Amino acid sequence: xxxxxxxxxxEVLGRIRAAIGPDRPRVRIPRDYDARREHRDVVELLxxxxxxxxxxxxxxxxxxxPDAVGTLLTRRRVRIMLxxxxxxEEWRVPDVEWHLDDPPLTxxxxxxxxxxxxxxxxxxxxxxxxxxxxxxxQGRRALTLVPDYHLCVVRADQVVGTVPEALxxxxxxxxxxxxxxxxxxxxxxxxxxxxVHGPRALEVxxxx
Amino acid sequence: MAGTGVTWLGTPTFPKAARAALGxxxxxxNLRKATHTIRDKRAAxxxxxxxxxxLRAAGAAIKDSALANLDVHLExxxxxxxxxxxxxxxxxxxxxxxxxxxxxxxxxxxxxVVKVKSMATAEIxxxxxxxxxxxxxxxxxxxxxxxxxxxxxxxxxxxxxxxxNRAEIREIFRREMPSASPGLTxxxxxxxxxxxxxxxxxxxxxxxxxxxxxxAVADTGSVVVVESEGNGRxxxxxxxxxxxxMGIEKVVPSWRDLEVLLQLLPRSSTAERMNPYTSVWTGVxxxxxxxxxxxxLLDNGRTDALADEVGRQALRCIRCSACLNSCPVYERTGxxxxxxxYPGPIGAILTPQLLGDLSxxxxxxxxxxxxxxxxxxxxxxxxxxxxxVLVHLRxxxxxxxxxxxPEAAAMAALGWIMRDPRxxxxxxxxxxxxxxxxRQGRISRLPWPGSRWTSARxxxxxxxxSFRAWWRRTRG
Numbered sequence: 295x296x297x298x299x300x301x302x303x304x305e306v307l308g309r310i311r312a313a314i315g316p317d318r319p320r321v322r323i324p325r326d327y328d329a330r331r332e333h334r335d336v337v338e339l340l341x342x343x344x345x346x347x348x349x350x351x352x353x354x355x356x357x358x359x360p361d362a363v364g365t366l367l368t369r370r371r372v373r374i375m376l377x378x379x380x381x382x383e384e385w386r387v388p389d390v391e392w393h394l395d396d397p398p399l400t401x402x403x404x405x406x407x408x409x410x411x412x413x414x415x416x417x418x419x420x421x422x423x424x425x426x427x428x429x430x431x432q433g434r435r436a437l438t439l440v441p442d443y444h445l446c447v448v449r450a451d452q453v454v455g456t457v458p459e460a461l462x463x464x465x466x467x468x469x470x471x472x473x474x475x476x477x478x479x480x481x482x483x484x485x486x487x488x489x490v491h492g493p494r495a496l497e498v499x500x501x502x
Numbered sequence: 503m504a505g506t507g508v509t510w511l512g513t514p515t516f517p518k519a520a521r522a523a524l525g526x527x528x529x530x531x532n533l534r535k536a537t538h539t540i541r542d543k544r545a546a547x548x549x550x551x552x553x554x555x556x557l558r559a560a561g562a563a564i565k566d567s568a569l570a571n572l573d574v575h576l577e578x579x580x581x582x583x584x585x586x587x588x589x590x591x592x593x594x595x596x597x598x599x600x601x602x603x604x605x606x607x608x609x610x611x612x613x614x615v616v617k618v619k620s621m622a623t624a625e626i627x628x629x630x631x632x633x634x635x636x637x638x639x640x641x642x643x644x645x646x647x648x649x650x651x652x653x654x655x656x657x658x659x660x661x662x663x664x665x666x667n668r669a670e671i672r673e674i675f676r677r678e679m680p681s682a683s684p685g686l687t688x689x690x691x692x693x694x695x696x697x698x699x700x701x702x703x704x705x706x707x708x709x710x711x712x713x714x715x716x717x718a719v720a721d722t723g724s725v726v727v728v729e730s731e732g733n734g735r736x737x738x739x740x741x742x743x744x745x746x747x748m749g750i751e752k753v754v755p756s757w758r759d760l761e762v763l764l765q766l767l768p769r770s771s772t773a774e775r776m777n778p779y780t781s782v783w784t785g786v787x788x789x790x791x792x793x794x795x796x797x798x799l800l801d802n803g804r805t806d807a808l809a810d811e812v813g814r815q816a817l818r819c820i821r822c823s824a825c826l827n828s829c830p831v832y833e834r835t836g837x838x839x840x841x842x843x844y845p846g847p848i849g850a851i852l853t854p855q856l857l858g859d860l861s862x863x864x865x866x867x868x869x870x871x872x873x874x875x876x877x878x879x880x881x882x883x884x885x886x887x888x889x890x891v892l893v894h895l896r897x898x899x900x901x902x903x904x905x906x907x908p909e910a911a912a913m914a915a916l917g918w919i920m921r922d923p924r925x926x927x928x929x930x931x932x933x934x935x936x937x938x939x940x941r942q943g944r945i946s947r948l949p950w951p952g953s954r955w956t957s958a959r960x961x962x963x964x965x966x967x968s969f970r971a972w973w974r975r976t977r978g
Contacts, residue, residue, distance in 0.1 A: 303592040306750065309805035310573040313814075321567035327556040327762065343775065398789070401706050401740065421776035434790035435739045435781075439732065440706075457776075458761035466722045466757045467586065469787050472764075472780035477732035480772045481645035481661050482668055482690040484536040490644065490694045491701065492732020492779060 329458040336419040336453050337500055343422025347475020348488050349496040356501050359447070360384050363411065366445060366497055376403075376410040376441060378433025385411060385447070395433050404436060409443030409495075415470075417453045417500075418460045422475065424448060424498065425460060427468045435469055444493040446473070450502035507596045507627030508803070508856050510655065513841030515867035517958055520835040529836050532667045537827045543773035544824060544881070550775070551765070561766045562885040564759045565818035568720075568751070569808060575720035575753045576799060582723025586785020588795040596626035599800050603628060603712060603745055604635040606796055610743045612637070612710040616701075618727060618734045619643035620714025621659060621821055622747045622800055624843040625856075628712070639712070640704055642733035644697050651678035657837030657845060659823040660771050665836050668693065694731075701733065711737035711792075715748040716820065717763060718797075721756045724784045725797065728767060728777050738781050744792040749800050751808075751817040763820060766883035771822035803856035812894040816851045818884040823848075825878035825888060831871055840868065847878035851891040860895070860902040869895035912951070930968035937963050 333339050341351045354362040364387040367375065372390060379396040386392045393399060393407065413431030414424040424446050426432045431447070438444050454460050464470060477492030488494065513519065523529060548554050568575055580590040593599035607615055615632065617623065617639050629639040629650075641650040648663035649656050652674045656662030663671070668688040675682045675696050682696045713734065717726040725746055727734050738744060754763065768777040786795050808814050826832045826846030837845030841864055842853040850872060854865040869892045872878075878888040903910070919925045939945045940963030948956045955961065967975075 298598075299592065302594050302598060305594055306592050306799070306801045306805065307573045307576070309801065310576075310750075310808065313805045313809035314570065314572065319566070319570045321563055321570050323563040323567055323759075324556065324559050327553040327560055329761075347778075405706060418776070423776050428787070428790055435735070436791075439735050439739055457765050458758075461757065461761045461764075466719060466724045466782065467784040469784075469790050470780075470782035471735065472776065472782075474774070474776040474778050476778070477730070478778050479644050479690075479694055479731045480540075481643070481648070481663065481731075482671060482693060483532070484540045484661060484664065484772075485690065486772070486774075487690045487694055489691065490698055490731035490733070491642070491705065491736055 328456065330456055331420070333419060333455045336455050337450050337502060339455070340417055340419040340422065340448070340453050341498075341500060343419065344424075344475065344496075344498050345422075347422055347478075347496075349475050349498060351498045351500065353500045353502065359499065359501055360387055362499055363387050363445070364389075366499070367409075370409070370443065370495075372408040372443070374407045376407045376437060378412060378431060378437060380431055381411065382431065395437055398434075399437075401436070401440065404440035407441045409445060409493075410437055410441045411445045411447070412438055413447045413449070414452060416460045416463050417448045418457055419453055419455050421457060423460070424473050425464060426471045426473065427464060429468065435471055438471070438473075439492060442493055443495045443497075444473075445497045445499070448498060448500045450500065453500070507630075508625050508844065508853055509842045509864065513864055515864050516839055516841070516871040517867060519839035519841060520871070523835045523839045526836075528667075529665055530834060532665055533833055533836050535667075536661070536664050537833045540773055540827045544770060544827065547769040547773045547775065551769070557762055557765055558883055558885050560762045561820075561883055562818060564754055564762055565751075565820075565884050566815075568754050569814060569817055572750065572753070572808065575755055576750060578720040579718055579723060579753050580799075582721065583725075583785055583795075583797050586723050588723070588785040588797055591796060591798045593798055593800050593802070595802050599626050599747060599798055599802070600628055600631035602798055603747065604632060604637065606743070606745050607632070607637050607710050608635075610710045610794070612708075612743075614638040614640060614704075614708065615710045615712050615745075616640050616642050616704055616708040616737050616741065617646070618711065618713035618729065618737045619646045619662075620712070620747060621843065622714045622749050623712060624656065626747070626800065626802060628747070640701070640708075642701055642705070642737060643729075644694065644731060644733075647697060647701070648674060651675070655838055656843060658826060659821050659844065659846070659848070661823075665838070705733075705736040705740060708737070708741045710743045710745065711741040712745045712747065713737055715746050715752050716767065717760060718748060718753050719755075719757050719760065720753050722784055724757065724782050726760065727781045728764075728779075729781075730772065730778045732779055735779055735781055738783065739791050742792055743794040743796070745796045745798065747798045747800055749802075750804055767820050767822055770824040770881065770883040803858055806858045807852075807855040810855065813851065813855050813891055815886050816848065816855055816891060818886055819848050819852065820884060822883055824881040824883065828877040828881045829872075830875060830877070831873060835871075840871065842868075847872060847888045847892075848886070851886075851888055851895060854895055860899050866899045866902070869899060927968070927970060930970065933964050934966060934968065936961075937966065939963075
C-alpha cells in the first residue's frame with residue numbers, strides 16, 4: 295500500500311457507505327423544545343444559579359464597579375492580578391500589582407499570580423454559566439485557567455435565559471470556554487466537591 | 503484479538519464475573535451508595551426542564567441524522583478542521599489509531615503525555631501502546647488517576663473509580679503519590695487537593711496532550727470537551743501539541759445541534775444544570791492554545807454496528823452513564839464484571855457490536871446481563887431502546903450457536919413430548935417428582951442438565967398435580 299492514510303480514509307468511508315446502504319434514512323429533527331423561556335428577571339436568576347455553585351456573586355451599578363472590584367480583591371488579600379491586554383483602565387484598582395498579557399505572560403508568571411480579572415462574552419441564567427470567547431476584555435484561555443482565582447465581570451445585556459439563546463450569540467470558531475462555578479469533581483462517591491485543577495475560587499460581578 | 507482492545511483479555515463470561523463481584527460486600531456498598539446518590543439528583547435536574555422529553559426526541563434525531571449521512575459529515579468535518587490549521591487522520595482499528603498517536607508524540611519529541619479522560623483511548627488501549635513505545639501516559643482526570651495509580655480497571659464510564667470509596671482512595675494516594683502527605687485524610691476535599699498538587703507541574707510543563715471528544719461539529723470543525731475539574735482545560739490549552747482521538751459517531755451536523763446536547767449531557771451524567779467547564783476549539787488559534795492540533799477519526803468496529811438497523815442506535819450514545827446508574831444489575835455487579843471499558847446496559851449492547859463476534863462466549867454473555875426492566879431506556883437522554891437491542895442481540899447469539907446447544911436439544915425434546923398428549927401427561931407426572939428436590943417451594947439445585955439453569959437462579963417447585971390431572975379429577 296502506497297499511502298496508508300489514503301487507504302484508511304477511503305476504507306472507513308467505504309465501510310460507512312456500505313453500512314448505510316443505498317436508501318438513506320431521512321431524519322427530521324423536531325425543534326419543538328424551548329429555545330427560550332419566559333423568566334421574570336434573568337439577571338436575578340443568573341445570580342442565584344452562579345451562587346448555587348458556591349461562587350461569590352455581587353450585583354452592582356456601573357458606576358460602583360471599581361469599588362466592588364477593590365472590595366473583593368482587598369477581602370482576598372490579592373497582591374498580583376492578571377488581566378487581558380485590553381482590561382479597562384477603571385477596573386485596575388490601586389494597591390494591586392496589575393500584569394497584563396502583553397507581551398504574553400509565561401506559564402510561570404501565570405502560576406505566580408494570585409488571580410485574574412476578565413469580562414465575558416455571554417452568560418446563561420438558567421445554568422449559571424459564563425462563556426468566554428477570547429474576545430474583548432477576556433484574553434486567551436490560559437489566562438483564566440492557571441491562576442487560582444477568577445473574577446469575572448458580566449454586563450446585564452450579556453445575560454440570556456437559555457443554552458440555545460447563548461449558542462446563537464456565540465461564534466463557534468473562536469476558542470470558547472463555558473464556566474459554571476469553580477472547578478469541581480464528582481469522582482469520589484459521585485458527590486460534588488469544589489476545587490481541583492481550574493481556579494478554585496470564582497467570583498462574578500454583574501453590572502447593570 | 504489484534505486490532506481491538508474493548509474487552510480485557512481472558513475476562514470470564516458475565517455470569518462468572520458477576521458471581522465474584524456479588525461476593526464483594528464492600529464493592530456492593532460503594533456502588534449502592536454512589537448510584538443511589540446520583541439517581542435522585544439526576545431526577546431532580548431533569549424535572550427542572552419542562553421540555554425534557556422534547557429535548558430527548560431532538561437529541562435522538564440529531565444523532566440519527568448524523569449517522570444517516572455519516573460519510574458526508576465526516577468529510578465536512580475534515581475539511582473544516584484542515585482549513586483552520588488542524589490535521590485529520592483516519593484509523594480503521596485500534597492498532598492503527600495507537601500507531602498514529604505514538605508517531606505524533608515521537609515527532610513532537612516527547613516521552614510523556616498528559617491525558618484528558620477519554621473512552622475512545624481507553625477502548626483502543628492507548629496507554630498500553632504508548633508505554634510499549636516508551637512514552638509515559640499520565641491520566642489527569644481524578645477517577646482515571648485513581649485507576650491508574652491503583653493499577654486497577656475502570657468500572658464506570660463517567661467515574662471509572664466508582665467502585666472505590668474515599669478510604670480506599672486515600673490508601674492508593676498514600677502509597678503511590680510521592681507528594682501526598684502522610685497525614686492525608688479521606689476528606690474528598692483533601693483528596694482532590696492532593697491530586698491538584700500531584701499533577702500541577704505535569705500540566706505546566708507538558709508538551710503533548712491527548713484527549714477524546716464529546717462532540718465535533720461538521721459545519722464548523724469545532725471540537726467539544728465537557729469536563730469538571732479543569733484538567734481538560736489544562737491539557738487542551740497549555741501543551742504545544744494536542745492529539746484528539748474521536749470515534750466517528752461523535753460528529754454532529756451543525757453548531758445548533760449542541761444547544762440540545764449540551765442540555766441533555768450534564769443533567770444526565772453528573773446531574774448538574776451545567777458541568778463546570780466546557781471547551782470548544784476549532785483547529786489552531788494563533789497565540790491561544792496548542793500550535794499543533796491532530797484529530798484522529800476512529801472506526802474500530804463502529805461501521806459494523808452501523809450496518810445493523812436495530813443495533814445502530816447504540817451509536818447515538820453520548821457516554822453520560824445514566825443507564826449504568828439506574829440499572830439494578832449494574833448496581834449489584836459493578837462495572838468490571840462486564841469485562842469491557844463500556845460496562846452497564848450501554849456496554850452490554852455496544853461491546854458485542856464493536857467486537858462483532860457472538861461465537862465468543864464472553865461477548866455472547868453480555869446481552870443477557872440484564873433483566874430487561876427498561877430503566878435504562880427511560881433515562882437515556884438520546885432514547886436508545888437498550889432492551890430492544892438486547893433482545894435483538896440475544897436472537898443473534900442464538901443464531902450464532904450451533905443446533906447442538908443444550909437449549910436447542912431441550913427445545914427439540916419438548917417439541918417431541920408436546921406433539922403427543924400421552925407423552926405430555928407422562929412428562930407432567932414425572933415433572934411433579936421434582937417436588938422432592940424443593941425446599942420451601944423453591945428448587946435451587948437441579949441435576950444436570952437442569953443444573954445449568956439453577957446455577958444462577960431458583961426454580962419454583964412444580965405443583966403436586968398437573969392442570970390436566972386436576973381437571974379430570976374435579977370435572978371429569
